[in-house]
Amino acid sequence: MSKRKNNGYKKSEKKRKQSNKPFGKKNSPSAARKGDKSKHPTTNKRHPDKTVTAEVTCTGLSNTGKGIIQWEGKQLEVEHLLPGETAEITVSTKGRYVNAELKRVLTPSKERIKPMCSYYYDCGGCQLLHMNEQAQTRFKQETVDKLMKPFGKPEPILTMDHPYDYRNKSHTTFGLNKERQIIGGLYAQNSHKLISMDGCLIHDPKADEIWQTIRDMMKSFKMQPYNEDTGQGFLRHVLVKVGKVSGEIMVVLVVASPIFKGKNNFIKALRKAHPEITTILMNVNNRNTSMVLGDQEKVLFGKGTITDILCGMKFEISAKSFYQINPVQTEKLYGKAIEMAQLTGKETVIDAYCGIGTIGLIASRKAGKVIGIELNKDAVRDAIRNSKRNDVKNARFFQGDAGEFMVKMAARGEKADVVIMDPPRSGSDEAFLSSVVKLKPKRVIYVSCNPETQVRDMKYLAQNGYEVKRIQPVDMFPQTVHVETVAEIVLK
Known part of the structure; x- marks a missing residue:
């Protein structure tokens, strides 16, 4: 691994310091209020509330990278604890709920390293920065091996040479600290507590420089950060969004009101500080929602989109379009998917959940015909444009439900040789999978960002005439517990 989520550097070129920060304390369950006479008291005689300190030994890791320990006959999970380590932990019991937190490591593992990020124990966006490279790789490999055991042994995981700076998309939130100074950063995991940061280990460094400039400009332009509680x-x-190959950069200012005072001067100053920015948009989100982007969008500079190159093909990327976060590893992932499809130039390929058409258009170079189906009409429009941009003549894209589309194909007696599916983290559903079974393609190439839901879906296909031939894990999200997998599934 080379060096470089959420670190303490001021500028990307400065030396990155390792963190000596103690383990961050999560909010422990609050004590029951005295005199609480509600129908659901927080304490009872069978399960009294208590907090104790215990010395434990970690025996393994859960699928989420937490250390597994035994305490009073219970198996508990502790963040940031490694196998073989002895540690002092705090165990809080509230009714039937038991929570264990790491207090200090007594005998550290040889695989433990100091996180390069000074926000690591507060942020939660990365979960594996306390592990060295070998430990991270082995953890992900063993996690996939265990999940995929019903289907055989997966191939060795494809790792990343430089597992930092890889995210081509990042978003930053702004607020005020106790001194009423403007800060920018990320929310702590599972909370709305804003952590003030100066950058992130896995973000593109240029993206971090740009939002820092915007934060510093806000005071002189009398621009206030939005407060979710007050609505002010x-x-x-x-x-x-950064085109990793093209170098094009999109900046989207997500604002609470379409009235942007001093807009022209602000854009001029930002472009002067960062001439590498190729387009700037204003997105209006005036709803009380956790969604980052709103529906209303206006281009303030440039053409409103950027273009990047993936697997030798050009793709146009808009503010809302889905584009894989880590293009370096995406090329490895898509390369394996196309290899598993075993295309000869005659096949009809269905790209389900096609998005802006990336994998379908890449497959079109070796297929006879590609049919892309996507529910999001904006994504379909982008896919058609990307098809024209790459002068692809053998791919067509349709807006609609992929499962319904395939059922109609089967009813008409039409066939497809290969179905490529890349569903969201929740996986597919029985309606879609049953449509695959009805269409009976020779091969299903299943790309997944969640091996757990992939296993569930592959069991359905295995029960309905298919067999899993190969499984290839890819480390798409280094420093986190997430892993991508692609599986070759063939009709028996």
Whole structure:
């Protein structure tokens, strides 16, 4: 691994310091109020509330990267604890709920390292920065091996040479600290507590420089950060998308009101500080929602989109379009998917959940015909444009439900040789999978960002005439517990 989520550097070129920060304390369950006479008291005689300190030994890791320990006959999970380590932990019991937190490591593992990020124990966006490279790789491999055991042994995981700076999309939130100074950063995991940061280990460094500049400009332009509690303020988020190959950069200012005072001067100053920015948009989100982007969008500079190159093909990326976060690893992932499809130039390929058409258009170079189906009409429009941009003649894209589309194909007696599916983290559903079974393609190439739901879906296909031949894990999200997998599934 080379060096570089959420670190303490001021500028990307400065030396990155390792953190000596103690383990961050999560909010422990609050004590029951005295005199609480509600129908659901927080304490009872069978399960009294208590907090104790215990010395334990970690025996393994859960699928979420937490250390597994035994305490009073219970198996508990502790964040940031490694196998073989002895540690002092705090165990809090509230009714039937038991929570264990790491207090200090007594005998550290040889695989433990100091996190390069000074926000690591507060942020939660990365979960594996306390592990060295070998430990991270082995953890992900063993996690996939265990999940995929019913289907055989997966191939060795494809890792990343430089597992930092890889995210081509980042978004930053703004707020005020106790001294009423403007800060920018990320919310702590599972909370709305804003952590003030100066950058992130896995973000593109240029994206971090740009939002820092915007934060520093806000005071002179009398621009207030939006406050979710009061509904006051203007700037909610800054979204930055970077074309890793093209070098094009999109900046999206997510604001609470369409009235942007001093807009022209602000854009002029930002472009002067960062001439590498190729387009700037204003997105209006005036709803009380956790969604970053709103529906209303206006281009303030440039053409409103950026273009990047993936697997030798050009793709146009808009503010809302889905594009894989880590293009370096995406090329490895898609390369394996196309290899598993075993295309000869004659096959009809269905790209289900096609998005802006990336994998379908890449497959079109070796297929006879590609049919892309996607529910999001904006994504379909982008896919058609990307098809024209790459002069692809053998791919067509349709807006609609992929499962319904395939059922109609089967009813008409039409066939497909290969179905490529890349569903969201929740996986597919029985309606879609049953449509695959009805269409009976020779091969199903299943790309997944969640091996757990992939296993569930592959069991359905295995029970309905298919067999899993190969499984290839890819480390798409280094420093986190997430892993991507692609599986070759063939009709028996």
